């Protein structure tokens with residue numbers, strides 16, 4: 017038999033594979049890259065009040081952002097919230113993911129569903145629910161005051177803490193699922209080998225479990241960090257009008273101020289900050305992992 | 309049973325039980341092992357070998373019973389404090405560490421100084437022939453090489469007791485034979501007390517000083533390979549050991565004593581043995597032209613150096629296996645005569661236990677010297 021037949025099959029396979037990725041590629045091109053390119057172009061335009069947008073090629077929108085402490089504070093606050101939320105998700109999510117990955121329980125599937133369950137309730141619906149529960153006239157304060165335990169309502173809503181808790185609640189399932197799938201692939205015997213070789217639980221975690229779970233840690237932190245950086249509903253509903261983050265800021269410029277060039281500039285700053293911080297964290301973790 | 313502490317035993321288990329919900333994985337295991345001995349835990353799959361090993365290692369907490377290692381009660385101690393090392397069936401190497409880092413993992417965990425670590429790494433790697441592969445990752449090694457890394461990682465700890473759970477089951481037959489000899493040599497050289505789990509009776513017989521045959525969570529027989537072969541304590545032990553294992557046939561009452569169904573003229577045991585089971589090792593039966601139990605060939609299995617014949621006794625249905633040297637291509641139905649050996653084994657029908665006071669002179673009623681030749 018000649019050798020051309022298998023090659024032809026392989027060629028056909030390649031063509032088919034090429035065809036199969038076309039829809040996704042088109043979707044990404046039309047849905048993401050196109051608008052981004054247009055947005056970037058807009059961010060270099062001039063904004064003249066009353067005239068909406070004037071064609072130009074200026075960096076004044078970016079300059080405006082980085083010279084105004086108000087906007088810089090929003091950026092810093094957004095990064096701070098995202099970092100704290102991501103760390104909180106990691107610290108709370110790891111034990112949960114470990115238990116989920118290692119459990120022999122018959123109810124494992126139910127447990128996984130329980131972890132994902134919060135995602136069935138949209139951010140806005142959840143935040144609205146919290147407003148009714150934790151607002152100054154909400155159920156919690158009303159009952160505490162009725163019992164005479166407090167005179168003034170507790171300020172839970174419209175604080176940074178409320179936003180932090182809200183975002184962690186939304187992002188935790190993503191972290192847990194990312195970690196769980198990776199931990200499930202780590203054989204239990206590897207941990208047992210570490211114990212039998214004399215490692216204490218802490219040393220086992222540091223030298224075996226953590227490095228082997230690192231791909232899941234990276235995936236989970238990247239996912240939750242991006243989600244937190246771009247959070248919209250939670251900061252708006254739980255943070256209130258005075259608590260500004262980048263997501264609501266972008267929306268405000270487009271929808272309320274009609275300042276598309278500045279909105280575009282903020283979008284690009286947010287995107288660049290997210291990508292840069294993710295990449296830097298990635299490099300640091302990988303570097304430490306290599307040197308050990 | 310009294311189990312006083314004897315410092316001269318390396319391992320001492322007293323009535324160890326392990327319950328997993330409703331299943332008793334270990335139903336009261338007691339055993340002892342001398343320092344430097346090679347103990348094999350043998351038994352069919354699911355009989356509790358791995359559970360026993362894990363309980364010994366401290367990876368599993370016994371439900372009850374005491375475990376003494378080197379004269380010290382370790383029943384409540386974590387694995388790290390038991391003075392054991394372990395080799396897992398799946399090797400359980402650390403995939404993110406190099407071979408060298410895998411081997412010294414335990415030394416680092418125990419705070420051995422770096423200079424000492426390097427020296428011991430070199431020794432251990434040389435001992436298992438890994439010196440040139442130290443910088444590789446486990447995924448870049450063959451199965452046999454991974455096995456050696458697991459061995460080196462275990463022996464470098466210099467723990468007095470080494471536990472191995474079916475360490476060779478993932479290797480091909482040729483490599484397995486080679487590794488058996490290496491492990492045995494290593495164990496003797498380092499004077500380790502070894503507890504080695506396998507379900508392969510040939511492996512157990514060839515390696516062990518002491519075989520602990522297990523069944524359904526209890527010890528069926530605890531003896532040297534020679535003893536296990538020569539005097540199996542139960543029917544189960546009899547049919548688990550040997551290639552092929554011992555044939556068991558039921559004795560019935562006949563004229564002048566116990567006989568086999570279908571061969572009434574051949575008294576094999578005293579009359580009171582009727583109803584019990586007779587065990588004969590296939591390699592001890594000799595084909596005869598003239599005398600012996602009448603039988604017919606029911607099948608032949610050629611194994612290379614020898615042939616295993618299945619022979620139906622007389623006009624009955626019971627089968628004795630016969631192992632004869634070389635190729636023996638007798639067609640099915642060929643009548644043959646079987647000369648039984650001096651050493652027959654008798655087992656109680658109800659309890660399955662060996663009947664000890666079996667008069668062996670009765671067992672060999674055939675004295676002819678002529679050996680049949682197999683054509």
Ligand SMILES: Nc1ncnc2c1ncn2[C@@H]1O[C@H](COP(=O)(O)OP(=O)(O)O)[C@@H](O)[C@H]1O
Nearest residue numbers: 328331333351352353354355356357358359360
């Ligand atoms: N973690 C566990 N949970 C429940 N049952 C188990 C567990 N480990 C072992 N068993 C049961 O205990 C018995 C003995 O298992 P094991 O020690 O692995 O046998 P072996 O190694 O001899 O094949 C089996 O019936 C097995 O199903």
Ligand SMILES: [Mg+2]
Nearest residue numbers: 354357358359
């Ligand atoms: Mg097993």
